[in-house]
Amino acid sequence: MGNPNPELKSFIERLRSEFNQTLDALLDMPQDYLDEPCGHGCARGGSVRDLLVHNIFHEKQHSGQVWSIRDQLRILQGWDRQDLPMLLADYTTSRAQLIASLFGLTDEQLDAKPPDGGWTVRETLEHVLYWDRNSIDTLQAEFEQAKQQER
Structure with missing residues (x-):
């Protein structure tokens, strides 16, 4: 072939x-x-x-x-075929890489605007924190609702 x-x-x-x-x-x-x-x-x-x-x-x-x-x-x-342990491993690795990118930054550097006018490090982290929590809270609520409907 x-x-x-x-x-x-x-x-x-x-x-x-x-x-x-x-x-x-x-x-x-x-x-x-x-x-x-x-x-x-x-x-x-x-x-x-x-x-x-x-x-x-x-x-x-x-x-x-x-x-x-x-x-x-x-x-x-391939992610549509991964089981939960593999997804959790990828999720954990991704979060560790994000955390690793922060070591050595000063507080002032968290708020420094890049020359292209994009987001600061702080804005990027706030975005990640908000949407991760929001998405997982929604997922958890949907899961709880599905469990209640099964009863």
Whole structure:
């Protein structure tokens, strides 16, 4: 039958291959080279370490962007077949990643407006907290109502 997604397979292969090249280059660098100046624009005038930190978060940002696009298109694969323990594992991992993104922020940074005028960290967290609680409270009420109707 053949591969139904040849372009996707090609992208995945390219991402893996190029990342292997990245790892090969970085594994050959000594630890103390991280503090050397880096001329690439993504280092923003900083060091090799600054470039790598930028690249790591660049990956995370675009991973989130892909998940957001998939959510908007309603193509979050496989979740319709996951059982509750797997969903809870994913939920817990997602919350841990959100919490991990907060370590090291100052109180002032919680309210700093990004240059694009988007939400602050605090606004983002308030959004997550409100809608998570709202959605689960609604779910819980619906579940309780369904249990009452069964009686």
